[in-house]
Amino acid sequence: MDTAAPISDRLDDLDAHVEEGRRKMDWALEHMPILTALREQFEAGEPLRDHRVGMALHVEAKTAVLVEALADAGAEVAITGCNPLSTHDDVSAALDAHENITSYAKRGVDDEAYYEAMDAVIATEPTITVDDGGDLVFRIHEEYPELIEDIVGGTEETTTGVHRLRAMDQEGALDYPMFNVNDTPMKHLFDNVHGTGESALANIAMTTNLAWAGKTVVVSGYGYCGRGVAKKAAGQNANVVVTEVDSRRALEAHMEGYEVMPMDEAAKVGDVFVTTTGNRDVITEKHFEVMQDGVVLANAGHFDVEINLEQLSELAVDEREAREGVREYELHDGSRVNVLAEGRLVNLASPVALGHPVEVMDQSFGVQAVCVRELAERGGEYDAGLHSVPDELDREVAETKLDAEGIEHDVLSTAQEEYMGSWRHGT
Incomplete structure (x- = not known):
């Protein structure tokens, strides 16, 4: 397996890159209350201890907040890009500086280098995968099926990736559980x-x-x-x-x-x-x-x-x-x-691209984070194939956001719950 070197081995003026990447990540974190709250929970309980998380995502500041949250939950994380032009090298370098994270993502690579970096992530033998577009999960299935036995599950958050996974599942070719994060209300709405x-x-x-x-x-x-x-x-x-x-x-x-x-x-x-x-x-x-x-x-x-x-x-x-x-x-x-x-x-x-607004990605990455936690804690309860995200996890993220914003909302009374749950009420 020919694999890429970590980003820190491929950049000049590494310290400057790390400093600028950290500055971007700190700004994003200030505006991501969901991941801030989950990060505090993760640090306290370390639900990902003994897990290796392999990731192929758009490596920029908001993504980095998710990656560090998983590392702080006890995981060893390896990450690369899911698009040759979406990586911010300074953010990649800042991630690589974290003791529990290795980043292979670099902007502007050709197809060969793109897949070498993905192979480097796969070489860490991940127990959980986090994907954006499906390239990582498909490469594991096609090139490294011997690793699948030890993978408890994965997540996919894009429409394109879910299309591919659904086709794979329908053919019986998806050999470990994958959460369809894309189709949760907190994602598509x-x-x-x-x-x-x-x-x-x-x-x-x-x-x-x-x-x-x-x-x-x-x-x-x-x-x-x-x-x-x-x-x-x-x-x-x-x-x-x-x-x-x-x-x-x-x-x-x-x-x-x-x-x-x-x-x-x-x-x-x-x-x-x-x-x-x-x-x-x-x-x-x-x-x-x-x-x-x-x-x-x-x-x-x-x-x-x-x-x-x-x-x-x-x-x-x-x-x-x-x-x-x-x-x-x-x-x-x-x-x-x-x-x-x-x-x-x-x-x-695009050269000026910053991706989705920070507050929006806080919600989507919050869903990713709780899904990874679910796989670490209860992955054995899910069969191979494509799964909807449990509704209680999606609602947990919404409640966390509302709490952070100081927004209260109504709840059903006992009588209302009984009425909505019964077929016996009529005219």
């Missing part, structure tokens, strides 16, 4: 809608320095992420067009007041395109050929397959870096198509 919506649009605006007002924004996919992008774009006075393959979601978008049309038609009218489907070939050659001059294309799905860049490059007569993070493709008729962040996840892979 907040992270997907508000997190993706705000961060995707913010990073597109910062990368391009262009306004939203008056633009026609085409949102591909009207799942929770697409809903968030559409809602936030409309809130900034953009005209929103939605493309969808699911009839009910298309109808939902129509009833929400958005124009709905096929991509073949939307390609002719859009100024900015944001893909959120988790599927491939959403925007292809036939669409590039009819787009207006100067359009902006961005992907808010996990993998760089939604915009077919191979076809675009073949169509182009010239390419250039129009602006940092913006690749301009000039077509035969002189029109220009601008692609952000190499077609990768724009809210994390």
Whole structure:
């Protein structure tokens, strides 16, 4: 197994990187009351003692707060990136400086180095995996199945990763328990809608320095992420067009007041395109050929397959870096198509990207943390396959957030609970 060296062995001026990474992490922690509360519990009880946690995530400041919480819970943690362009090297270095954490994540690596780093994480023989996109769990199954016997379970928090896991589970190929963190209410109602919506649009605006007002924004996919992008774009006075393959979601978008049309038609009218489907070939050659001059294309799905860049490059007569993070493709008729962040996840892979807002990720990473605790304490109770997160864990995170904000809410009385739980009450 060829594996990568830790980040600390691959950086010049290491101390400066560690200091800056720590500064970013401390700022994030100040605004993450859920993980602060869980961290205090974890430090006291060390529920992950004797566990090795292998992680493949976007290695930036908010992620680092989760990673340190797991390490402080007693785990030995090894982490790498889940996207070649989403790692912050200074944060990776600061994590690697923790005595219980080894970080192999480095920004801008090629495919070979990306998988070497993943192999290095796998070489620690994790007993719990934490994944974002599914690459880690799939590589273990495909390349290192001998390790599966000692893995008590794992978590996955992305739509794309869950799609892959669900297909794997349906084929009987998922050989250890995995929690579907993506589909919990605390994830899709907040992270997907508000997190993706705000961060995707913010990073597109910062990368391009262009306004939203008056633009026609085409949102591909009207799942929770697409809903968030559409809602936030409309809130900034953009005209929103939605493309969808699911009839009910298309109808939902129509009833929400958005124009709905096929991509073949939307390609002719859009100024900015944001893909959120988790599927491939959403925007292809036939669409590039009819787009207006100067359009902006961005992907808010996990993998760089939604915009077919191979076809675009073949169509182009010239390419250039129009602006940092913006690749301009000039077509035969002189029109220009601008692609952000190499077609990768724009809210994390663009040069100015900071990912989702801190408060949003506090909620999502809170769910990840309690799921890892659940696996450490009761992993043997779950069969191999994809599992929903127990509702009480999701609610625990919500209650922790409300307590931190000083927000009180009603509770059912005994009579109300009896009434809601009985079928005998009628007219």
